[in-house]
Amino acid sequence: MPADLAVIGLGHLGLPLAQAATAAGIDTIGYDTDPRPVAELAAGRPPVDGSLTASEIRRMLSGGFRPTTNPAELGRVRTAVICTPVPLGTHRAPDLTAVAEAARALAARLRPNTTVLLESPVHPGTTEQFLLPLLEGGSGLRAGRDFHLAYSPSRLDPGNRAHGYAHTPKVIGGLTPACTESAAAFYGRLTDKVVRARGTREAETVKVLETNFRHVNIALVNEMAVLCHELGVDLWDVIRCAETKPFGFQAFRPGPGVGGHGVPVDTIGPHRPLRLVELAGQVNERMPQYVIQRCATLLNEHGKSARGARVLLLGITYKPDLADQEGSPATEIARRLMDMGAVVSYHDPYVADWRVRDLPVPRADSLYEAAAAADLTVLLQHHRTYDLQGLAVKAQLLLDTRGVTPAGAAHRL
Template sequence: MRADLAVIGLGHSGLPLARAAVTAGISTIGYDPDQRTVTELSSGRPPGDGSVSAAELRRMHAGGFRAVGDPAQLGRARTAVICVDTPLGPDRTLDLSPVRTAAHLLASRLRPRTTVILESTVYPGSTEEFLRTALEEGSGLRAGRDFHLAYAPSRLDPGSRAHGYGYANTPKVIGGLTPACTEAAAAFYGRLTDKVVRARGPREAETTQLLETNYRQINIALINEMAVFCHDIGVDVWDVIRCAETKPFGFQAFRPGPGVGGHSVPIDPNHLSYPSRSLGYPLRMVELAQEVNARMPRYVCQRAAELLNEHGKSARGARVLLLGITYKADLADQEGAPASEIASRLRDLGAQLSFHDPYVFHWQAAGRPVPRADALYEAAADADLTVLLQQHRTYDMQGLAAKAQLLLDTRGASPTGAAHRL
């Protein structure tokens, strides 16, 4: 059966795209090389990252969505969108091998007049110099003449009530290889969103994502550094933010925390996947933001040890309860969450750890299991120190502050004076 859309990569960005397409009445298949993912989705089990719920998955199936593991199905789609993850490697450069694999699978089955769109996080220039080359060499077709090629950065805000994994109220940026490519991609996304924004080309669209991601990281780094500074001089950073955000221009409020997680990572484009394109100099603001945010887990552990010491206890042998181990509130997704590093560092100090999270029932930090506290208030009362790492809506911070012997709140969620805040 021919499909209007093939989504390649059924992860945190691919599944929401497929859901939006099915909702819009577009015949959709989803391909993933992981057979376990295909099997679970086909049987109605939603992913643990919360990108679609069980009810949404049921509606997708009712709308005709199929998860497939056979790449032969890709040749039957009029539009193919590549949404595979591109994680950071050990040297903090993007691993584009999943895009290469997807391109090779698609190229051998690519038909004339197909529209191919890349949504994965890549370096500026990757659509033209990386994806285009792989598709043309594998298919014998020419991008911009025989098939359309474009880049459209993924824009998702997991857990947000206003935007979340939705498409309709989030403008979609599109940059095509040619004006005709842009219009072909715009025609597709125009069925999913209220507004399509046309970039001058794929490089501009790719760099838009680069700017948006680095903007978030840099501003989080600024407020994290302010939090450390304010603590050192005895100023309530949360009150400072409350006051500053009343300014109606020139300021956007960000909140400090124990670290930065999520699928969007700060990208420094001076290290490209092709060495001949290296710029030879760093983006200094991005590097500094990475450095500031990367040291927050260590700072949280330092504050924890200091609090225990101030109350006549040593970190060695102390019972420490960690609350909320996911990267974002009210989600089960642990991608990049700082909780794992914090747990490892506290464990190195000799602390006896336990955790609670309403969305996570089994957890390992650095390959070692951490026991889960099923009775939240009893565990907080028993622990020498309770550390809030993520503020899920189910947590009653006033009640927890009353029960806990000692509470370190890294999210500023507790009432003023009820806990020690970051």
């Protein structure tokens, strides 16, 4: 059955797009080579990362959304958006395997006048130098003449209801002006504002800049956290005051590490290192070890050794109020604590089971009882369900890595 849109890749990028398109009345199929998420979605069950609820999935299905593993469906759409994951491979280079598989499956069935869009995070030049040859070679069609080709960086903020597709401007850059306009016509059905870049490379570089902006500023405030602790300065009060400046400042806050799907890009091609981004990555990667140092120091100051200490970790996801653990520093922190001989347990309302080094980590059923029994409780993620005032009262020793507990109620990062 023909459809208006094929979303290729039903992960954290593709599903929100499919949701927005279905809600806008666009007849949408979701294609993935992995039968597991397809079967789960078809049954109305939400993704494991918690990005969409079961009721949201059911609304998509009732609105006509059809998840499938059948590549033949790709030959019956007007628009195809590639949203496959791009993990880091060897030497921190993007692994484009999934993008290539999607391109080949689409190219074999590509029809004239189809609009092909790429949303996966890639290095500048990937759309023209990597995706275009695969599509043209597999279809016999010519990009810019027989079909439209464009890039649009994903701007998702999981769990942020205020900035969904409709209220987030969409950047697009086409291979030709006609490609750009075709992409604009599609995204104009989903968002209030479409921003046209000069071309695919400019649009791809927007993603590089936006991702690196986040990581560099988090690194700065993480370094400030270490410095302020050494100086005896309340960093959170500093940030509170600094963010009243109406220009030239944007508030970022420190944490135990940087998680999420946005990976900093510190090298563009073989000879283009971004030194500031590389340094920022080193700073952020050191934060879990700094948390461990603070844990050991606090235990020692209270007459306890890390070896044999009962340590409770609160919130092991990378973002508050979501189940997604992608890139969460909690795993490394737990691993390091275990190496020191600590007895680690955890509590997270969104994660029923957690394994570190393929071993199950005990989950606390009663938060307050577990905090009262633990020698040290470490707040790694601030879920809204946590009563921080009550937790501060119950815990023997509390380290707050997010700076969200009432002033004086806990030791802050």
